[in-house]
Amino acid sequence: MSAPNEAFGLQTVPIATPFPFGDANMYLYGGGDGLTLFDAAFPTEESWLALQEALAARGNTVRDIRRVVLTHHHFDHTGLVGRVADESGAEVCGHPEIPLRAGLAYSFTEEHSAWMAALLAGLGTPPDLVSGMLERRPLQRPFVYRVDRLDRALPDGAFFDGFRVVHVPGHSPTDTLFVHETGGFSITGDHVLEHITPNPIMRRPPPGEEGVKCLVQFEESLRLCRSLPLGWCFPGHGKPFTNHAAVVDRILSRHGERNRRILAWLPEIGATPYETARHLYPRMGTDVLFFCMSVAVGQLELLESQGLLHSSSDGGVLRYFPITEKD
Ligand SMILES: [Zn+2]
CATH class of the missing domain: 1.10.10.10 (Winged helix-like DNA-binding domain superfamily/Winged helix DNA-binding domain)
Known part of the structure; x- marks a missing residue:
């Protein structure tokens, strides 16, 4: 069964990457109040052209984008944020800590x-x-655009344009689900991926803060996510899927397998x-x-x-x- 993107007002814009995770997805959403871009792939010309082509196919230009909504701060999802915002005047929206965490992760000093x-x-x-x-x-540097602005912070539980904002920290501290409350679909970023096990990468804590146990935090968020009515999930990588509880179970069982390998050795x-x-x-x-x-x-x-x-x-x-x- 293929995902009825059009019925949801969603258009997938896949961007090829040189990384093992394959394509990175952006989504154009025209079903709400103005045009929204979920995630923004890479700061490359290929990415920019692919976005322009996708916009042209629906009779839009970059200037029609009203908001850019980020699922998290990782570089494969944020590359075009600055360029799109500059050309369109779109507001950049996402987890309140995105600029802070991007600054901590993508420093080359x-x-x-x-x-x-x-x-x-x-x-x-x-x-x-x-x-x-x-x-x-x-x-890595040519692929990194470090998000340093946020026009609209989206706290956990916030609501915009039909979407409920659900923070699911773990894979990254800013991971966020956007659950459409009546549409039967969600934008899920990298929190749950069907064919990849998303792994938390060690992160630098903000000054004065203790580091968190990222995988422990990720498992807590996965259990929360499992209980939510997400409907069709539109992920940061790979094709849409509906069976997110089974995907969560596969990720948790992968952690369990690794645990057993470590304990046995x-x-x-x-x-x-x-x-x-x-x-x-x-x-x-x-x-x-x-x-x-x-x-x-x-x-x-x-x-x-x-x-x-x-x-x-x-x-x-x-x-x-x-x-x-x-x-
Ligand atoms: Zn990603």
């Missing part, structure tokens, strides 16, 4: 590199891998998050280091929150240990 290096060292990562990863990081002398990431991803290179480390850290924090592991710092490096009879 020496100071930010030092923060990343210290974080990874404290997780037991070998210094040559850390420096290799930091050398690669500028390659973890030696009594304990292991660092780096060693755990190496166990889960034996061929991990510098290109995916931060991602793989994020997965390992998330799983270890989840296991500890479930009372199945404990951790301690050993000379400034974190180690996780199995719970034994003695404990």
Whole structure:
């Protein structure tokens, strides 16, 4: 069964990417008060042309876009925000923390590199891998437009143009669902993806704040999401789907499988998050280091929150240990 996009007033604008997750989706929505663009893909000419073509197909131009609504602050969803807003006067709408979190995630300063290096060292990562990863990081820069403005903050529970705003932090701190209250469909971003397991990436906390356990937070949000009547889900990547409860269950069971792999392997002398990431991803290179480390850290924090592991710092490096009879 294919999604009745047209009945919902939705037009998908898929943008090809060089990343493993494939296309990134933008959605034009004309069923409300003026034209809305959900998400904004990449700051590339290809992205811009694809958007213009999609607009032309419905007899619109960029100037007709009244608002840009963001599902979260990640760079594959925000690239054209500035250009669209400048050309159309559209208001930029989304989670209140989007500019703050985008600023924390997409900094390319020496100071930010030092923060990343210290974080990874404290997780037991070998210094040559850390420096290799930091050398690669500028390659991401051409794809990043860091959202630094928000004309309309959308708090949890807010309502606009027929959509209920539901914050579902976890995959990112700004993940948001837009649930159309009468239309039988939702814009779901990267919170639930049918064929990809969305992973929380380690994030820098705002100054003065403690870091949160991202995977624990993600699972709480997934359970909330599972209970909501979302109808057709229009995701940030991949095709629309209707069975979001089954998709949530698949993601949760994937976390459970990883947990079991870690518990079956973890030696009594304990292991660092780096060693755990190496166990889960034996061929991990510098290109995916931060991602793989994020997965390992998330799983270890989840296991500890479930009372199945404990951790301690050993000379400034974190180690996780199995719970034994003695404990
Ligand atoms: Zn994405």
